[in-house]
Amino acid sequence: MDKLRFQxxxxxxxxxxxxxxxxSQGILIDAGIPVKMIRKCLRNIDLDFExxxxxxxxxxxADHIKSVGVLGEKFNIPVYTTELVHQGIARNYGVTEKLFQSKRFIEKNKAFTIGDFTVTAFPVSHDATDNMGFTVEYKDKRFVFATDLGYVGEEAALHLEQANYMVFEANYDEQMLDNGMYPPHLKIRIKADTGHLSNTQCGQFLAKSYKNHLKNVFLCHLSRENNMPDIAFETVKSFLDDINIVVGSDIELVTLNRYIPSELYIFD
Ligand SMILES: [Zn+2]
Ligand SMILES: [Zn+2]
Structure with missing residues (x-):
C-alpha cells in the first residue's frame, strides 16, 4: 500500500x-488543468484533495498554474514554490483566484520534507519568472521532474543522473518545428536555451548520462504542432539503442499524453 505511485x-x-x-497521500507537481479534472483524476485512484x-x-x-488559486484557497492545499514564482502567479491574469493563506515559500537546492516525501527544487533554464525542476525522494527512491527547460544545465543534470524514475521533457522534433507553421520568433523562442527541450536533446542527455538505476522515463510536454508521440519515442529510443540499452527491459520509456491521463504506475 505504501509503494511509490505516479500518474x-x-x-x-x-x-x-x-x-x-x-x-494514501502525495503531492501534485503543477496544476495547469481545471480543478474538476484534477479531482476526477484523483478519485479514479481513490484519492481526493484531502x-x-x-x-x-x-x-x-499558465499551463502549469491555472488552478493553483482554487486548490490553495478553496481546498486549502498549500502551494509550494519560490518567492519569485509566487510573485509571477500573483501577476498572472489567468489565475483568477489569488493565493493568500495557502502560499508557501521554498528555496532551490534546499531539501524540504513533507509527509513521507522529501522534495528538492533545482534550477532549470526557461523563460518564466523563475524556473525549477523537482526531485521527490521517497524511501530509497528518487523521482525527478524536469519539464520546460531549454537545455540540461549542470544542476539539472546532477539531479537527473540520480533518478530512478523521471518525467523528462521531449517537446519538439527539430524537423517538424523547422518546417512547421510557427512564426520565426516563436521557433527561435522554443529552440533557445530558455525554451524547450527537443526529442534529440532529451535522447542525447539520456544516452550520455545513463545509469543502471534509471528504470522509467516518462517523456513529457510534447508539442501538439511540432511533435508526435511515436516520433518522440523513436528518437529517444534510438539514442538508447546506440548505447545498447534495451527499451522494454533495461528501461521503460513512455510518452505522456497531452489530454489523457497515463496509467497509474506503482513502483516496487
Ligand atoms: Zn509548459
Ligand atoms: Zn513554460
Missing part, C-alpha cells in the same frame, strides 16, 4: 499536472 493527469502546453505519492499534501509549482506559465 500523469495531463502533460503539454494545454496543461500539466502530475501525481506522485503512495496509496490526500494532497501540497502542490509544487515548476514555474508561472
Amino acid at each position: 500523469s493527469f495531463a502533460s503539454g502546453s494545454s496543461g500539466n499536472c502530475y501525481y506522485i505519492g503512495n496509496a 490526500n494532497i499534501l501540497g502542490v509544487f509549482v515548476t514555474h508561472d506559465h
Whole structure:
C-alpha cells in the first residue's frame, strides 16, 4: 500500500499536472488543468484533495498554474514554490483566484520534507519568472521532474543522473518545428536555451548520462504542432539503442499524453 505511485493527469502546453505519492497521500507537481479534472483524476485512484499534501509549482506559465488559486484557497492545499514564482502567479491574469493563506515559500537546492516525501527544487533554464525542476525522494527512491527547460544545465543534470524514475521533457522534433507553421520568433523562442527541450536533446542527455538505476522515463510536454508521440519515442529510443540499452527491459520509456491521463504506475 505504501509503494511509490505516479500518474500523469495531463502533460503539454494545454496543461500539466502530475501525481506522485503512495496509496494514501502525495503531492501534485503543477496544476495547469481545471480543478474538476484534477479531482476526477484523483478519485479514479481513490484519492481526493484531502490526500494532497501540497502542490509544487515548476514555474508561472499558465499551463502549469491555472488552478493553483482554487486548490490553495478553496481546498486549502498549500502551494509550494519560490518567492519569485509566487510573485509571477500573483501577476498572472489567468489565475483568477489569488493565493493568500495557502502560499508557501521554498528555496532551490534546499531539501524540504513533507509527509513521507522529501522534495528538492533545482534550477532549470526557461523563460518564466523563475524556473525549477523537482526531485521527490521517497524511501530509497528518487523521482525527478524536469519539464520546460531549454537545455540540461549542470544542476539539472546532477539531479537527473540520480533518478530512478523521471518525467523528462521531449517537446519538439527539430524537423517538424523547422518546417512547421510557427512564426520565426516563436521557433527561435522554443529552440533557445530558455525554451524547450527537443526529442534529440532529451535522447542525447539520456544516452550520455545513463545509469543502471534509471528504470522509467516518462517523456513529457510534447508539442501538439511540432511533435508526435511515436516520433518522440523513436528518437529517444534510438539514442538508447546506440548505447545498447534495451527499451522494454533495461528501461521503460513512455510518452505522456497531452489530454489523457497515463496509467497509474506503482513502483516496487
Ligand atoms: Zn509548459
Ligand atoms: Zn513554460
